[in-house]
Amino acid sequence: MKKLVIIGNGIAGTTLARWVRKLSDFEIEMVSDESPLFYSRTALMYIFMGDVKLQDTYGYPEVFFEKNNIKLIHARAEHIDTTQKTILLKKEGTSFETSYDYLVIATGSKPTFYNWPNQNAKGVQGFYHLDDLQELEENAKHAKNAVLVGGGLIGIELAEMLQRRAINTYFLIREKWYWNGVLPDCDAQLLTSYIAEECPGLALETSLDKIEVNTQNEVIGVTTTTGESIACDLVGIATGVHPNIDWLKETSIETDKGVLINAHFETNIKDVFAIGDCAQHKMPPKDRRNVEAVWYTGRIMGETLARHLCLEPSVYAPGPWFNSAKFFELEYQTYGLVSSDRMKKENEIHFQCVLDSTNHKWITIALDQNNNTFLGINSFGIRLRHEVFEQWLIEKKTSDFIVNNMTKALFDPEFFKDYSQDIQKAYKRYKNEKNI
C-alpha cells in the first residue's frame, strides 16, 4: 500500500485527498499548520461580517475524514528529505517525522508586501490567512479610519467588511479603474462607478508611499503616491499574493516563483508533486498563466492529480476558463476569455450590453471580429449557466449563436427578468454600427 502525504489542506489538497480515497486504497496523511480542518478561504469575509461561523465554512466535518481514513496532522512542515522520503514536522515545539511514497505540496499563497517603510507596524496587515482574520478582528475593534491598498479581489472583500463595521475606508487603487488589469476598460469603468457608490473613499491611480507610526509602532496614517496624507488606524495590504514556498528553499525541489512542475504536476524530484496556488507550470496550457491562484484551478489540479496517481497518466487539462467573484452586492461570473484592453489581441472586440443601469446589471461578450467566434463573456448582476457556456466554448460557437440562444444559458432565479431579447436587440445594433 502506497502512502500519500499532502502538505496543505486547502481546496487543492483536500480535493486531491477526497478523490485519491475514492479511486485507491492509499494511506493518506494531510498536513496543515493553518487550520486543523479544511475551510473555505473565500468565506473568511463572511465570518468577519457575522454572516456565518468558522465551522460553517468547513468543507467537510471532522467525521468525514475519519470515515474516509484520511489522517489529518495539525502541524507545520519544516523540511523535506527527498532522498530518505521523510518530512520533518513541528507542533508546539516538538518535532516528529513522517515518511511518504508520494508527496504533494499544496501550500497555497501568502500576501505580497512591497517593502514599505513601517510595514510591520501594529495595525498593518494582509488578509489571507486564518490568523489574519483574528488580527483584523483586533485591529478593527477600535479603528475609525482604514486605508486599503490594492485593487484586486481581496481589496474589495476588505472594503466590504470594513464598511459593514462602519469604519471609514479609503481604498487606494493603482490602476485607472478597479481590476483594470483583468477586465476590459468598459467593464472596469462601470464596476468602478458602482464601487465608488458603495465605498466613497475610493481613490484611483493612487498607491501607498509611506506608513506613519507613533512611538509605540502603531500605525497613525499613510502618505499616498499622490502626496496626500491620510490619518488612519488600520492599513489593509491587498497588493496580491505569491506562492507560499519559502520553506522549500533548503530542499532540492526546484522552485522559481512557485514550485516548478510539468503537466503531470511532477517536480524535478521523483514522487514529489505540487498543485494549487503554490505550483508554477513550466508548460502551462494554452492561454493560461503559469501560476494560477484561483479556487477553481486548485480544485481541478487536485482532481487531475488524483486521476494521475490512481487511474492513468493524466495531464493538467482544465476546460474553458471560468471564474466568479462578488463586489459588494454585485455578482460577477466569467466564462471563456474576455481580455483586458492591455492584453487583448487585435481581432478581439467587446460587445457590452447594459441591462439595467440603476441596478448595475450588464454583460460583455468578447468575439473575434474576423469570424464571429465567441471568445468569452463577463456577466455582472446576472447569473449564467456554467455547463452551457463550457459546451458552447468547446464547440467554438459563433457569438451570433450565443446571443440567439441566450435564454438557455440564463441562471437567474425564477420570476427574474429574462434579458435575452434586450441582448439580441442591442447586439443587432452593435453589429450594424461596427459593420460586422
Place this chain on the structure above:
Amino acid sequence: MKKIYSTLGIIGLASLIVGGILSLAQTVILIVSFSCMTLGVVGYGYELHKHHKNGVYQNKLSSRGFTAWVLGLILCVFYILLYFYSSYLEPIIRLFDPLSANLSGEPATQWFVYGCLYTFSILVFGIKFLFKYRGNSYQQIRTLSVMFFQFIFAFFLPEIMARLHGDIPYYDFKNIWPLNYYQFEGWRVKQFVSSGGLGIGLLLFSVLSIFVISPILTYKFGKRWYCSWVCGCGALAETAGDTFRHLSDKSVKAWKLERWLIHVVLGFAILMTVAVVYSYLRSDYSKYLIRRQDFLWFILAVNGLLLFYLLKIKKSFLAKDARNGILLFGILLGGFVCYGLIAEPKHLFLLQSETLRKSYSFMIGSMFSGVVGTGFYPIFGSRVWCRFGCPMAAILGMQQKLFSKFKITTNGGQCISCGNCSTYCEMGIDVKSYAQRGENIVRSSCVGCGICSAVCPRGVLRLENDSPSGKLKNPLFMTGNTYSLNTDVLNKK
C-alpha cells in the same frame, strides 16, 4: 435607527398587554399598539433593505444570546397560556371584542386573538422581508403569496363565512389534513353535512386536496407550492421567523432524528384519524352516506396501493430503514383494519378513539407545533415543526422525493464551499455538501424557500421544475475539468 424601531415595536406589544390589564379603551389601545408594532417592524425592515444578511451572529437576538432566550421564554409562556390557561389572557382577549364583532358578529375568543396576532405578524414581518430581499423577484412574489393566503384564506374568509353561514365550522381552505388533523372529527363532519350543499362541497374539497390537488401541484412545483407559498406555519416561519432561520441544526444526527420523527407523527395522525372516523360511522346508512365497512375497505385499498407503490415501484428511491418502517406501519394499519372488518369492535385500535385524539391534539397539535415549534424560534430556528413534526410536510416530502419535477440545480463548478447556503437553510439541509460536489439537491425536506439561492455569492443555486428523470446528477469531477466530460476510465474501474 434600528434601535429606535425595535423599541417602538416593543412599546406596541407592551401597550397591548398593559392596556388589556388596565382595561383601557379597546379601540384606542388596539390602534395605538398595532400602529407602533407595524411602524417598528416595517421601519426596521426598511433599514435592512441593502443587505440580505446583517451579521446575524453579531446580534444577540439572532445568535441565541440573552434576548433570544427571553423572547423564547415569552413565546412559550404565551402558547401555554393560550392552549391550557386561556382565562389568564382574558383581559387581552376583551380588547379584540370590537374587531371580532365587526367581522363575525361574535365576541372575541382566544383563537380569534391568536389568529389576529398570527396574521398581523405575517403581514408586518412579511413587509420587513420584502424590504430585506428587495431586488429578488422570487422572494417578493413568494412572500406576497404567503401574506395573501394567510390574510384572505386563514383569517378573513373563515370569519366572513361564519357570519354568512353560522352553522359551517371554521374552515381554512389551505389547511389540509393531516396538518389540519381535526378536519374529519365527528362534530365537524356533522356540521359540514348538516349545513347542506356548501358544507358537503367543502368536505369533498378537503378530501380532493389530499388525494388529487396536492399530488398534482407537488409533481409540478415540488412541496414548496404549499410549504413556502401557501401554508400558514410556513408563512410565519418565513416572515417572523426569518431572523432565526440560520439556527437550524445542520448535523447528520438531526437529519436522522428528522427522518424518523416526522414519519412517526404522520403514522400517528393516520391512525388517530382512522380511529376517529371509524368511531362515529355506523354499520348502516342511517347517519352518513358511507358505512364503517366502506370506510375500512377504502383505507385497506389505499394502504395496499401505497405499499405496492412505495416498496415495489419506487424501491430504489427509499433507504432500507425507510422501507422497513413503511412495511411495519402498513402491516399494522392493514391488520387493524382487517380486524375491524371481521370483528367490528367498538374501538378499532383497542384504545378509545377519544384517547388517541386527545393525546394527538395535546402532544402534536399544542405542544409540538405550538410551544416547541414556535416558542423555540429564537433557539432552534424557525422550522422545527415543519422539519421534525408536520405530517403534511412528510407526505409532500415523499411526493417531492419520489415523483416531483422540482430540484435545486448546482451551477457547474462554481461553488466555493463558503457555507452561506447551508447556514441559511431553515430546514437544516447541508446544501453546500451537494453543491461543492457539483450535485443537484433533491431532498424531501426542502421547502423551496429559495434563500440558499439568494444568499449564494457566486450564483451557484437555482430552484427548477425540470423533468423528474435525471434529477440526480452525480458527476465524476466538477464542471471545468476536461476529464469530467469523460467517465470511461472510472466506469472501467
